[in-house]
Amino acid sequence: MATTADFRNGLCIEYNNDLFTIVQFQHVKPGKGSAFVRTKLKSLTTGRVIENTFNAGIKVTVARVERRPYQFLYSDDTGYHFMHLETYEQIALEAPMIENPELLKEGQEVEIVYHADTETPLSCDLPPFVIMEVTYTEPGVKGDTTSTTVTKSATIETGTTINVPIFINEGEKIKVDTRTKEYVERVKE
Numbered sequence: 001m002a003t004t005a006d007f008r009n010g011l012c013i014e015y016n017n018d019l020f021t022i023v024q025f026q027h028v029k030p031g032k033g034s035a036f037v038r039t040k041l042k043s044l045t046t047g048r049v050i051e052n053t054f055n056a057g058i059k060v061t062v063a064r065v066e067r068r069p070y071q072f073l074y075s076d077d078t079g080y081h082f083m084h085l086e087t088y089e090q091i092a093l094e095a096p097m098i099e100n101p102e103l104l105k106e107g108q109e110v111e112i113v114y115h116a117d118t119e120t121p122l123s124c125d126l127p128p129f130v131i132m133e134v135t136y137t138e139p140g141v142k143g144d145t146t147s148t149t150v151t152k153s154a155t156i157e158t159g160t161t162i163n164v165p166i167f168i169n170e171g172e173k174i175k176v177d178t179r180t181k182e183y184v185e186r187v188k189e
Contacts, residue, residue, distance in 0.1 A: 002062045004037040004054050012044065014061040015052070019044040019115060019122065027056070044113065044122040047099065064116035067125070072108045080104065082112065082124070091121065098124040102160040103178050105132070126178040131187055132156040133173050137164065151183075 002013075007025045014020075020041035029035040035056035042049045044065070054060070070082040070091075079092040080101060093112070095101050103126060104110075111125045137154035151163040156176065164183045168174060173187040 001059045003059055004056050006062075007037060007039070012063040012065045013041075014063050015041065018046075019063050019065075020050075023049065044115075047096070047123070065122065066114045066116050067111045068114060070110050070112050070124075072104045072106060072110060074106060075101070075104070080124075082110065085109070093121060093124055097121065098126075100126065100178055100181055102158055103130055103132075103176060103181065105130070105158050128178060129175050129184060130178055131173055132158065132176050134164070134168060134170055137168060137170055139169065 002011075004027075007022055009022055009024065011022045012019060013022065020043055022039055023042050024040040026038045027035065028038055037054045037056060039052050039054065040049055041052055069085040071085055073081045073083055073090070075081065079094045080098060081090060081092050083090045091112075098104070108130065109127070113122045113125060114120065115122055133156065134154045135157050138152055150166045152166050152168075153161050154164040154168060154174075155161050156174070160181070162176060162181055162183060164174060168183075168186060173189070175184040175187055176182070177184050
C-alpha cells in the first residue's frame, strides 16, 4: 500500500479493477479546503489515458510490474512473436498490446511489461527511437536542402509511410520517434 505522497511518474497502481501507470501528477493545496492530487493515468491493459483526482493521503495499492528484455522475431496471423533474451522463451502478443507495431523490425530489442503477481504480459515498449532505412521516396529538389518545414512521404524498411524533409533520399538511414512515428534526424554512416 502507498499513499498519494508516494506518487511519482511511472508508478503502477491498481485502480477501478485495472492496472494504471502514473503519467503525470500534481499535488494541489488550495487556499480553502483539503489538499488533493491531480493525475493522468494510463491503463496498462487498454492503453487509454484518463484524468483522475485523489484526495491527499488516501491509500492506493501499488502493482508490481517487471520489464523484461525481449527480441522481436516475426509477425504472422497469430500475432507478433518475441523471444526472451536470457531464457530464450518465446511468446506472441496481439497488436493492441504494442504501441506502433508497424515500427518493429526483425531482431529489434524491446521491453515487455509483465504483471509480476499474475505473470501476464501487459504491454510492449519499443525503444524511444529506431534507425530505419528509407526504401522509397520521391527524389528531392536540388537547392532545397536546408528546409525542414517542407515534407514529403517516404516508405521505410518496415513498409510504413512517414513524412520526412524534402532533402532525404532513397537508401538513407533516418531516426524515427516510436511514440509519434515522426522523423527526427538523418543518421550518418
